[in-house]
Amino acid sequence: MTDSAAGKPRSRSWLAFLPLIVFGGLVAVFVIGLRGDPQRLPSALVGRQAPQFALAPLEGIGRPGFATADLRGQVTVVNVFASWCIPCHEEHPFLMELAKDSRIRIAGINQKDQPENARRFLGRNGNPYHLVGVDPAGRTVIDWGVYGVPETFIVGRDGTILFKHVGPITEAILASVIRPEVEKALAR
Numbered sequence: 001m002t003d004s005a006a007g008k009p010r011s012r013s014w015l016a017f018l019p020l021i022v023f024g025g026l027v028a029v030f031v032i033g034l035r036g037d038p039q040r041l042p043s044a045l046v047g048r049q050a051p052q053f054a055l056a057p058l059e060g061i062g063r064p065g066f067a068t069a070d071l072r073g074q075v076t077v078v079n080v081f082a083s084w085c086i087p088c089h090e091e092h093p094f095l096m097e098l099a100k101d102s103r104i105r106i107a108g109i110n111q112k113d114q115p116e117n118a119r120r121f122l123g124r125n126g127n128p129y130h131l132v133g134v135d136p137a138g139r140t141v142i143d144w145g146v147y148g149v150p151e152t153f154i155v156g157r158d159g160t161i162l163f164k165h166v167g168p169i170t171e172a173i174l175a176s177v178i179r180p181e182v183e184k185a186l187a188r
Contacts, residue, residue, distance in 0.1 A: 044145060045161045050078075050153075051143035055133025058110055060119050066107050066133030071159040075185045077106045077178075078153040079129070080141050082113040083121035085149040087168035092125045094169045098178065099128035103186055107131040111149055112138045154181050156188055 045051070050071050057065035070076070079095060081088040099106050108129035110118045115134065122129075135141055144153070147166060154163040163181040165173070 046164055048161060049159050050155055050161055051140075053133075053140045053143060055109065055135055055140060058118055058122075058132040058134050059115060061122055061127060061132060063127070063129060063132050066109065066131040068159065070107065070131055071155050073157055075104045075157060075182065076155045077104055077182065078109065078144075078155055079106065080109045080111055080144070080146050080149050080151045082111050082149050083117040084113065088150045089121075089125070091150055091168035091170070092128070094171060094174045094178075095128040096126050098169075098174065098182075101182070104182055105130045108133070109141060109144075110134045111141050111146070112136060152178070154178075154185050156185050162188075 050068055052068050054067040055065050057063060064070075071078075077098065081092075095106065098104075106128050108131070110132060112135070118132075118134070122132075133140070141151075144151075145164075150168055152165045152169060153161055156162050162185050165177060165181075169178055
């Protein structure tokens with residue numbers, strides 16, 4: 001059957017709209033994806049023991065390195081950071097505030113950073129970390145399931161990862177997310 005005005009088969013007229021249909025489908029996928037919370041990226045490690053690792057200390061700051069054994073006995077907040085990471089600079093005052101809580105220990109994993117830059121960063125902004133391990137190749141953070149810096153984990157007294165936060169800690173996130181998760185970990 002043909003279209004009498006154009007003399008072309010009707011069955012092919014929908015092909016002209018195919019690019020528009022594909023574009024509309026992509027827009028729908030992106031809109032649905034944007035509605036999701038990037039802070040809620042899934043972590044296969046939540047509820048499991050922290051991976052095995054042993055990181056050398058960041059020389060020159062007077063703090064020990066960081067290893068799996070350090071995650072036992074006390075609730076630990078593990079923060080992955082780097083001096084070159086702008087959001088790490090933004091969250092740092094809130095880590096300093098969190099470090100005032102003597103019931104917890106804060107450990108840092110310095111990822112793919114130059115030691116002198118990391119020392120300068122902590123010297124200028126203060127050091128909230130009780131332990132700092134360096135991960136120059138970024139292999140340990142891969143084992144932790146890190147997507148990018150900064151990321152923060154709350155680890156229970158038994159070494160189990162209880163919570164993961166992706167992105168910088170802000171004042172609001174510290175109050176509404178991190179502190180309540182720390183309290184839950186302390187109550188366990």
